[in-house]
Amino acid sequence: MSHNKALDNLTREQLIELLEIYSKNWLAADGIWFQSVEKRRGMEEAMYHDVEIWKKFTVVEALKLKKFLHLPEHAGLEGLAKALSLRFYANINDDEIRIERNTLFYRMVDCRVQTARKRKGMEFHPCKTVGIVEYGEFARAIDDRITCECVSCFPDITDETCCCSWKFTLVEQEVKTK
Template sequence: MDTKEPTTLEDITEVIRQLTSHYGLWMAESVHQLGLEAALDAEKEAGDKFFKILSGKLTRALGISPQSVLDSADQDTVEKLGMALRSAWLAADGVWFQAIEHQADMTTAKRVNDTCWSRFSPLEARRAKDILELPKNGGLEGLKAALKVRMYAHLNRWEITDETENSFVFRMTDCRVQSARKRKGLPDYPCKSGGITEYTGFSREIDSRIKCV
């Protein structure tokens, strides 16, 4: 007799939790063993293959392709889904920071945070280059285009100002993290070191000649 319990939402969530954790651990250890550049190349190969495998498995399980599901939904629902996933990404970043802060202290949490961004930002830039089909060195125009497809581009309010032939200023005008802290009566999070790490890694991946200050 089959005594297996029906699959629940919690079961599906647990699968996603372990899937993303395992994928991330592979990426982290690849950076440790091979270096960031080689690890990004490996992620490109593995990620492209994994997307096709996952899409095929979901199609067989649901009897319809994920793309067909999105095509049949109204655009507002699709936009809300995208926003829900992006904001969940940001929430995951936040709860990890808080967990490390509670386990250790703010300094340790910031160190872990900065290390994560030093690896994720180049990955995010690589994905932007693939999506936008940017050349190896896309210049400032390539950087501006890539910034528009970042996760944060859909979550925070931002602007590009003071443009010259060789530079521009990128400014966050409304950051979800800082706004949430203000609502809770907390001081601003000291994000400068993390921000420089994040945007330096992103910019250099778009074009190695670009400097972020």
């Protein structure tokens, strides 16, 4: 596999800083296209395209991380936790992951998207619809036995201590007998 030779001379700290820069750039590109559609065509049209993009991108991201982490087909909640912790925006957002029995709780404590929109005087991004697709498809790509449900996400906030909260459940498949 070839790589950018300029990376060879960077220290570990510089590589980590560069990864944060790349993550911020990725998020900026995501926000710029969204706000362009939002401004020209309205929130409903922007949300439609956001959902369509995340249906595909989240699976691509999950499968690349699954391969990178050498996760098995059924990686379980531990595999999902590892993959969630390495997502692009995990480098720039503050989140928490907790596993209890067959459930993983994921909380986005601080979200750069909502913080930026607030700073610009914009209404919050109604990300629940997109989040259901994004997190649900990501989890299924890691392990098709995992289901996802929204606990709290704008505009349906039930937990004021975080930007959003998600619940992933590992549903063991029943063995069918004749």
